[in-house]
Amino acid sequence: MKRVLNKTLGLFSATLFLFSCGGGSKEPVNEAPTKVNLTYPTQNLLCIDNSIPFDWSDATDPNNDNVSYKIEIATNRELTNIIKTQTATVSNITITLNKGEAHYWRVTAVDNKGKEGEPSEVFAFYTKGEGETNTAPFTAELVKPKDEETISGTTVTLEWKGADSNVGDTLTYDVYFGEEANPTTIKEENLSTTSLEVDIESGKTYYWKINTKDNFGAKSIGQVWSFTIN
Structure with missing residues (x-):
């Protein structure tokens, strides 16, 4: 009788162990939003106006999270000298920049948990200065x-x-x-x-x-x- 009872208690304990280890649902893995494509200013564009309507494609999120966009603008192609960073909740924004300067920009999609996607390509453009007839080339x-x-x-x-x-x-x-x-x-x-x-x-x-x-x-x-x- 004692052997049967011990066996029954052992099976009961094992069941509780399996239930406690396997119970509940796992949190889904948070995946990054997709990479966006830059639309405007186009690559190597000469902009007459320095108030620029930036535009890019929408990102999608595998977890259906809300997505925002980080816009970075720099004075060098490597984007180590960033002069402006802004966030947008839609895929366009107007930003005013200095005239007579070469600029380089990219956009990164970010979900509402802070997960960043792959940054876009870097595009170059130039804001023309007053009375300027020739501009310097973009950096290689x-x-x-x-x-x-x-x-x-x-x-x-x-x-x-x-x-x-x-x-x-x-x-x-x-x-x-x-x-x-x-x-x-x-x-x-x-x-x-x-x-x-x-x-x-x-x-x-x-x-x-x-x-x-x-x-x-x-x-x-x-x-x-x-x-x-x-």
Whole structure:
């Protein structure tokens, strides 16, 4: 009788244990909103008015959370010098900026729990100044190798993109390349293409930047990028 009772109590305890471990529903995983696409200002646009009606596509949220949008505007392509950050609950907002400046912007969707989605692409535009006839080119956009990337080989092709809000301007590039963290040696001057092959050595870290010039003498100073060789 005692053995039967112990067995019954054991089964009862096991049932309680399973119930306590498996009972209740799990909180759903909070997923980030989708990436948005920028609509206006379009890439490399010359804006006559400095009151800009920013516009982008709507984001969707996998958990059906409410979504807001973080708009970041900077004076450099890498967005390390952000001059304005604003939040919108709809996919458009009007922002007034200084005239006569190049700007770079992106939008990130954020759900009401603070989960951020992947930032949008970075678009460049220029707000024209009073009486201004020529504007400086936009800073060069990195293509490859990626900043701080580790690569192999004895040569590498540096690639970038150039752009100017003045349609019809001819762009040339000065390529600075070397082992200094702030390269001062010009590897190639007045280059008309957007790529350059350079020799590299194993175990070294190289730094490079692109200064962009138009045919009227206006120039933009590029960001310094780096890569390391295995």
